[in-house]
Amino acid sequence: MWTVSTLSYAAQVSVTSYHHGNLRAALVETGLAMARESGPDGVALREVARRVGVSHNAAYRHFADREALLGEIAQVGMQRLTEAMHQRMAEVVPGLDAVARAQARLRAVGRAYVEFALAEPGLFRTAFSALAHASPVEPAGTAEEDQGPYALLNTVLDELVEAGHLAPERRPSADVTCWAGVHGIAVLHLDGPLAGAPEAEREATMVRFFDIVERGLGGGPGGGPG
Amino acid sequence: MWTVSTLSYAAQVSVTSYHHGNLRAALVETGLAMARESGPDGVALREVARRVGVSHNAAYRHFADREALLGEIAQVGMQRLTEAMHQRMAEVVPGLDAVARAQARLRAVGRAYVEFALAEPGLFRTAFSALAHASPVEPAGTAEEDQGPYALLNTVLDELVEAGHLAPERRPSADVTCWAGVHGIAVLHLDGPLAGAPEAEREATMVRFFDIVERGLGGGPGGGPG
DNA sequence: AACTCAGTGTTGACACTGTCCACATTCTCG
DNA sequence: CGAGAATGTGGACAGTGTCAACACTGAGTT
Numbered sequence: 001m002w003t004v005s006t007l008s009y010a011a012q013v014s015v016t017s018y019h020h021g022n023l024r025a026a027l028v029e030t031g032l033a034m035a036r037e038s039g040p041d042g043v044a045l046r047e048v049a050r051r052v053g054v055s056h057n058a059a060y061r062h063f064a065d066r067e068a069l070l071g072e073i074a075q076v077g078m079q080r081l082t083e084a085m086h087q088r089m090a091e092v093v094p095g096l097d098a099v100a101r102a103q104a105r106l107r108a109v110g111r112a113y114v115e116f117a118l119a120e121p122g123l124f125r126t127a128f129s130a131l132a133h134a135s136p137v138e139p140a141g142t143a144e145e146d147q148g149p150y151a152l153l154n155t156v157l158d159e160l161v162e163a164g165h166l167a168p169e170r171r172p173s174a175d176v177t178c179w180a181g182v183h184g185i186a187v188l189h190l191d192g193p194l195a196g197a198p199e200a201e202r203e204a205t206m207v208r209f210f211d212i213v214e215r216g217l218g219g220g221p222g223g224g225p226g
Numbered sequence: 227m228w229t230v231s232t233l234s235y236a237a238q239v240s241v242t243s244y245h246h247g248n249l250r251a252a253l254v255e256t257g258l259a260m261a262r263e264s265g266p267d268g269v270a271l272r273e274v275a276r277r278v279g280v281s282h283n284a285a286y287r288h289f290a291d292r293e294a295l296l297g298e299i300a301q302v303g304m305q306r307l308t309e310a311m312h313q314r315m316a317e318v319v320p321g322l323d324a325v326a327r328a329q330a331r332l333r334a335v336g337r338a339y340v341e342f343a344l345a346e347p348g349l350f351r352t353a354f355s356a357l358a359h360a361s362p363v364e365p366a367g368t369a370e371e372d373q374g375p376y377a378l379l380n381t382v383l384d385e386l387v388e389a390g391h392l393a394p395e396r397r398p399s400a401d402v403t404c405w406a407g408v409h410g411i412a413v414l415h416l417d418g419p420l421a422g423a424p425e426a427e428r429e430a431t432m433v434r435f436f437d438i439v440e441r442g443l444g445g446g447p448g449g450g451p452g
Numbered sequence: 453a454a455c456t457c458a459g460t461g462t463t464g465a466c467a468c469t470g471t472c473c474a475c476a477t478t479c480t481c482g
Numbered sequence: 483c484g485a486g487a488a489t490g491t492g493g494a495c496a497g498t499g500t501c502a503a504c505a506c507t508g509a510g511t512t
Contacts, residue, residue, distance in 0.1 A: 017507080020461080045499065055462050057500085062460090066499065128417055150419065173434030176420070177407065180435065183418070184410030185402070191354060192409070193376065194402070208399030209406065216442025245478060245489060271470065281491050283471085288489090292470065 024062040026052045031073045032123070039122040040070055040129040070126065077127030078148065081116050085152050088112035098163035106156045107210050110182045113149065114206060117186035124190065153179055165218050174217055181209055250288040252278045257299045258349070265348040266296055266355040296352065303353030304374065307342050311378050314338035324389035332382045333436050336408045339375065340432060343412035350416065379405055391444050400443055407435055 020026065031048045045066045046056040063069040088108045096104065117124040157174050160166040166174060188194040189202060197205075246252065257274045271292045272282040289295040314334045318327065343350040383400050386392040392400060414420040415428060423431075 023460080044497085046497080056498095057463085058461050060500080128413075170434075170438070173431075173438055176411070176414075176431050177435045177438050180410030180414055180431075181403065181407040182410070183414055184406030184408070187354075187413055188402075188406055188409060205402050208396075209403045212396070212399055212403050212442035213438065214442075216438035216440075243478080249489080270468085272468080282469095283492080284490050286471080 020052075020054060020058075023052070023054060023058060027059055027062060027069060028072050028076065031069055032076055035070075035073050035077065035126040036120060036122045040074075040126040042122065043070055043073065043126070045069065070129070074127045074129065077120075077123040080120070080123060081113070081127060082149055082152060084116045085109045085112040085149055088115075089152065089156065098159075099165045102156065102159040102163040102165060103214060106160060106178070106214075109149075109152055109156055110178065110210065111206060113182045114186045114189070114202075117190055118202075121190050124186070150175070150179065160217070165214075167218075170217055177216075178213060181213060185209060246278075246280060246284075249278070249280060249284060253285055253288060253295060254298050254302065257295055258302055261296075261299050261303070261352040262346060262348045266300075266352040268348065269296055269299065269352070271295065296355070300353045300355065303346075303349040306346070306349060307339070307353060308375055308378060310342045311335045311338040311375055314341075315378065315382065324385075325391045328382065328385040328389040328391060329440060332386060332404070332440075335375075335378055335382055336404065336436060337432060339408045340412045340415070340428075343416055344428075347416050350412070376401070376405065386443070391440075393444075396443055403442075404439060407439060411435060 027048055030051045031043050034043045034048060034051075043066075045059055048069070049056045049059055059069060063072070085108075088111060089105050092101065092104045092108050094101070154175055157166065157171065157178070160174075161168055161171050185194075185205065189197060194202075194205075253274055256277050257269050260269045260274060260277075269292075271285055274295070275282045275285055285295060289298070311334075314337060315331050318330045318334050320327070322330065380401055383392060383397065383404070386400075387394055387397050411420075411431065415423060420428075420431075
């Protein structure tokens with residue numbers, strides 16, 4: 001009955017069998033597409049099943065809930081976000097001194113975060129809608145790569161400390177501050193009062209934000225310049 | 227049939243008439259209560275009508291859509307948020323010099339924002355869920371009071387400029403940066419990976435955030451302290 | 453080779469939702 | 483008083499998530 005799409009189902013089996021062979025993956029993939037189109041609310045279990053070419057309820061053999069499927073999709077979304085950040089971070093040209101390089105990499109991950117949110121609004125919203133997944137913030141030292149956006153941010157911030165721009169005693173403040181700021185910019189542009197702002201303005205906002213953060217983080221152990 | 231609650235329907239009429247007399251207000255009020263309980267998704271048109279004691283569909287005489295009702299509720303939520311910010315801002319003791327006072331007021335509005343989000347998660351989510359309402363960010367000068375959170379923030383930032391702590395050329399950067407940061411902190415604690423963080427940690431995060439922002443905003447026209 | 457049985461997919465049902473339609477009642481105004 | 487505009491009602495339709503009972507298939511055991 002159902003036509004097998006030409007997409008990348010890892011272990012595609014005979015085309016007209018009763019068993020789909022890879023339903024779970026297919027559901028996630030199709031659900032992902034729907035999430036990209038219309039966000040978490042656009043992912044209807046029945047519609048996903050319909051598109052995959054399987055009856056409603058079939059999904060219940062692989063997911064306890066709609067929530068469970070959505071969680072899986074959210075996880076993929078989070079992964080995509082991480083990849084985007086990683087890529088932008090790696091694109092930073094290497095011909096700079098340590099401080100400039102670390103600063104550029106910090107700006108790169110931040111910019112990637114916002115860019116991703118605006119380029120993939122549905123996926124971004126989905127990733128943050130049902131997060132029974134991600135651990136409630138890993139401790140700030142566990143910074144191996146591809147462990148999530150937070151780990152990536154921490155990596156860059158540690159580089160900034162090493163380079164000598166970020167005073168160590170302000171290091172603990174830095175991660176959540178940066179994250180919150182960038183997330184706030186993303187959300188306000190996505191679902192907030194800044195939605196529809198022209199790109200130039202958004203770009204200016206980003207630059208100014210990073211200027212302030214860099215200024216706020218950098219320098220010696222003393223208080224502010226006042 | 228429907229029992230009239232003891233709440234504040236502005237123009238309550240005869241108890242057993244065919245016409246409710248104040249349906250619109252009653253719907254908003256009840257919808258608001260449901261939004262507080264379970265966020266925007268918890269506001270079901272039929273259930274609202276049921277609780278008010280009126281048939282489903284009655285709401286359609288007063289709202290074009292579920293979306294329209296939700297928008298009205300969101301507006302009330304925004305108003306509550308503004309009030310909370312206003313109050314915390316007014317509570318700042320007056321016995322300080324101009325700079326300290328302005329800084330304290332900035333921290334107060336920011337803290338109020340986050341506190342409100344965590345104290346009224348459903349309402350906060352609702353306020354930011356369907357915002358076909360609020361104008362896409364008023365220009366940064368239009369800062370009369372009770373015009374919304376953004377106007378309030380601008381007021382405080384202007385005070386900071388007047389007091390001499392915020393360099394005028396960094397003023398345009400300040401509003402969105404502060405807003406985004408505070409909004410990010412709120413959202414990450416509400417729906418993000420920081421959910422469930424203990425209050426002490428959240429408090430520390432807030433303090434650190436404001437330290438960085440203050441440092442980043444303050445001081446002379448020169449670049450960072452590096 | 454036949455049988456069993458767990459895994460997987462299907463059909464049918466239920467309760468719930470938003471929304472449209474036609475109808476009923478009431479209020480207001482001429 | 484009577485007409486017409488407001489307002490509330492009931493029924494219907496399509497859509498949703500979820501549960502329970504049934505059907506098919508494939509892998510392993512005897």
